[in-house]
Amino acid sequence: MAFFTHHIKRSFSSSAVRNVVIKNVTIIGGGQMGAGIAQVAASTGHSVTLVDMTDDILKKAMKGIQSSLRRVVKKTFSGDPESGDDFIQKVMQNVSTSTEPSAAIATSDLILEAIVENMKIKQDLFGFLDKMAPEHTIFASNTSSLPISDIASATSRPDRCAGLHFFNPVPLMKLVEVVATTSTSPETSESLLNFTKALGKTPVCCKFLNPCLVCPGHPWVHRHASKEDIDTGMKLGAGYPMGPFELSDYVGLDTIKFIMDGWSKKEPDNPIFAPSQLLNKLVAEGKLGKKTLEGFYKYNK
């Protein structure tokens, strides 16, 4: 990506920084999570720059934000469609996009990454951004499963790094996990808690991310029932809004595989994290769930 080669060198001390009121936000990664977070931040009056590798990806992200906003205003402005349209227009004006984010980074209070679930790529990104961002800028990761302290170790500002874990779909899910490491300063945690509340979300503080998904592609799961019956059972019998197969397709099977592989590496003897041949096969075939219109299930456009 172009901006990786475009270093602006600055040297900053890593002295403690006081509370940051987060107004300007750069979100790296305009996939389903990055676009959702951008939408919510822009809807609550923040100035957002959404960054990804190509203009085409960013165009798709903006289209997704607009159609999600339409679904939101149908409820919040029901009976007053004109005000709904005004709201959408204002929100869209709060979001700009870029494949070359140096300028946005230079004025960011918060940089939040929502890129691929891969430690090396996230570390490279944070190491790169660390050289460009102002001293007060907080770095946050939306990682589902990777240790924040390892990602933060690529920077000179571990006190200003934390996890900010949103749930999918971001516009609807109320919960955000604010993940502090042993190096995260109380000021950073507080700034992120305040930011999360300003988004209209409910934050919970945690030291580690909660493993929230167990792969449903396991042979032992299939031995007991079909995927359709398991999904129906979990919805009607356990009150889940989606069954585990539907939810995995919704999250993205590539992301689920990244998470599972990470846990399996950490706990190789734990049978829950043993590799799933079915999951691996689907990912190898490019069947990544809803986003590719096929995963455990098939979807219409």
Ligand SMILES: CC(=O)CC(=O)SCCNC(=O)CCNC(=O)[C@H](O)C(C)(C)COP(=O)(O)OP(=O)(O)OC[C@H]1O[C@@H](n2cnc3c(N)ncnc32)[C@H](O)[C@@H]1OP(=O)(O)O
């Ligand atoms: C992997 C990780 O690290 C962490 C994670 O995120 S794990 C995943 C966590 N997420 C979940 O568990 C989601 C579970 N699923 C659900 O809550 C629900 O199925 C769902 C909200 C996604 C969809 O609800 P549904 O009733 O099945 O479908 P649907 O009728 O399409 O949507 C319900 C409403 O939400 C709205 N909606 C759905 N997605 C939306 C979006 N992206 N933006 C705006 N509105 C949306 C719809 O417009 C619809 O509104 P109305 O009630 O006015 O019609």
Ligand SMILES: NC(=O)C1=CN([C@@H]2O[C@H](COP(=O)(O)OP(=O)(O)OC[C@H]3O[C@@H](n4cnc5c(N)ncnc54)[C@H](O)[C@@H]3O)[C@@H](O)[C@H]2O)C=CC1
């Ligand atoms: N999908 C989900 O339900 C959830 C995912 N997450 C986490 O959020 C992160 C993103 O997940 P998704 O949005 O689902 O992924 P996604 O695949 O939809 O989007 C990722 C985006 O990042 C871009 N990208 C990759 N490397 C990049 C780089 N170096 N610089 C700029 N952009 C880059 C890709 O082009 C893509 O558009 C992952 O860490 C994932 O674990 C967290 C909560 C829920």
